[in-house]
Amino acid sequence: MLTDKRILLIIAGGIAAYKALDLIRRLRERGAFVRAVMTRNATEFVTPLAVGALASERAYTDLFSLDDESDIGHIRLARDADLVVVAPATANLVAKMAHGIADDLASTVLLATDLPILIAPAMNVRMWLHPATQANMALLRDRGVAVVDPETGAMAENETGPGRLAEPPNIVASVEALLSGANRPLAGRRALVTSGPTHEPIDPVRYIANRSSGKQGHAIAAALARLGAETVLVSGPTQEPPPNGVRLIPVETAREMLAACEAALPADIAVCAAAVADWRAGEEAGQKLKKTGGAPPSLALTENPDILATLSAPGSARPALVVGFAAETESVIDHAVAKRARKGCDWIVANDVSAAAGTFGGDSNSVHLITEAGAESWPALSKKDVGERLAARIADHFQATT
Ligand code: PMT
Numbered sequence: 001m002l003t004d005k006r007i008l009l010i011i012a013g014g015i016a017a018y019k020a021l022d023l024i025r026r027l028r029e030r031g032a033f034v035r036a037v038m039t040r041n042a043t044e045f046v047t048p049l050a051v052g053a054l055a056s057e058r059a060y061t062d063l064f065s066l067d068d069e070s071d072i073g074h075i076r077l078a079r080d081a082d083l084v085v086v087a088p089a090t091a092n093l094v095a096k097m098a099h100g101i102a103d104d105l106a107s108t109v110l111l112a113t114d115l116p117i118l119i120a121p122a123m124n125v126r127m128w129l130h131p132a133t134q135a136n137m138a139l140l141r142d143r144g145v146a147v148v149d150p151e152t153g154a155m156a157e158n159e160t161g162p163g164r165l166a167e168p169p170n171i172v173a174s175v176e177a178l179l180s181g182a183n184r185p186l187a188g189r190r191a192l193v194t195s196g197p198t199h200e201p202i203d204p205v206r207y208i209a210n211r212s213s214g215k216q217g218h219a220i221a222a223a224l225a226r227l228g229a230e231t232v233l234v235s236g237p238t239q240e241p242p243p244n245g246v247r248l249i250p251v252e253t254a255r256e257m258l259a260a261c262e263a264a265l266p267a268d269i270a271v272c273a274a275a276v277a278d279w280r281a282g283e284e285a286g287q288k289l290k291k292t293g294g295a296p297p298s299l300a301l302t303e304n305p306d307i308l309a310t311l312s313a314p315g316s317a318r319p320a321l322v323v324g325f326a327a328e329t330e331s332v333i334d335h336a337v338a339k340r341a342r343k344g345c346d347w348i349v350a351n352d353v354s355a356a357a358g359t360f361g362g363d364s365n366s367v368h369l370i371t372e373a374g375a376e377s378w379p380a381l382s383k384k385d386v387g388e389r390l391a392a393r394i395a396d397h398f399q400a401t402t
Helices: 015-029 048-054 066-071 074-079 091-099 105-112 125-129 131-142 168-180 215-226 254-264 307-312 332-343 383-401
Strands: 006-011 033-038 083-089 117-121 151-154 160-164 190-195 230-235 246-250 269-272 279-281 301-303 321-328 347-352 367-371 374-377
Touching (some): 006 015, 015 048, 015 083, 015 168, 033 048, 033 105, 074 105, 083 091, 083 168, 091 105, 091 117, 091 131, 117 168, 125 160, 190 215, 190 254, 215 230, 215 246, 230 254, 254 307, 269 383, 307 321, 307 332, 321 383, 332 347, 332 367
Parallel strands (some): 006 033, 006 083, 190 230, 230 246, 269 321
Antiparallel strands (some): 151 160, 279 301, 347 367, 367 374
């Protein structure tokens, strides 16, 4: 049942849009509140009147409508739901989602939302199989978007193949699975993840930084969210897109990162994957430092707060499971074992960050998970797979201890 669940249904313009009416009816029968947004093309296939009559309130269609904006506004549309469902998702809307294009109400809401998203694609078989669509789908899956794959069968243009919208009962089943906690063993848990580098200002134009891309930390946050954890990602400056279903708190410095982490407590799980600068400039110059022709200025450093050690310190706010990372260039396991004891965390994930390993900024990682039971070496995996494996281990831990 979907009692009290709020669903934002986005209907894109394809012949399968007519099935959205049946989908709305079934979702409402199961107790969901359904609000619908239609693209302009969708309104060529089904009328907003029909959609609004079946949904819990009228359909929204226009980004620039004064009525729509004063009634609810596109940002509230993007926030006020438990799940966003896109059905049917056309090749065009899938491409816009993959590339962050926001040129109408539906695509703007999809770019503005940080809610979990489920899409049910429907399109001509050749459009579905086109490498551009497949690459866009892979991008969306990587970002944590859940997919009800299209079905194979006869299509509108007398063609046969994959591309038909999944039947509404199958879409409803996926909605229920996502919202009920099936395959979501961390539902009800709160997770805090740090990611990326920190930037420590020297003067208004220069800063101390490191090579972290945020790929590993973001992948962990995405994986924890996929397993149902309510996940806060505190990240330094990165190019990585925020994963779906994760609340991103962007920060710059170590001190800002610590403050954001403390504000995000209580949490059951903390994973510190950020490459936090150990030191910052003792004094940040108010103006750009100038070349004077004399000796170059010297930089006095002062130590930054240790976020992992702070989160690991005993106390009522300590997350039940604190996982640190150890970035090492030699004696990786030995140094990581010592680091785990020094920082007071429960587990530590050790990785080799020497230039030859290519861990910083790369797409793969070879890690060793160090727990009270000892060190366990994992094979080389994509950073996404490291995230999934770590999240699965975290879920197992909670299942075993509660
Ligand atoms: O971002 P990518 O390009 O994907 O690269 C991933 C990564 C190499 C950055 C990541 O896998 C990783 O190793 N992160 C930890 C980097 C690091 O700073 O390691 P460390 O050994 O110096 O620190 C140990 C632990 O203390 C880490 O959990 C770190 O987040 C934490 N720390 C360190 C200093 C500090 N002031 N506060 C901290 O919380």
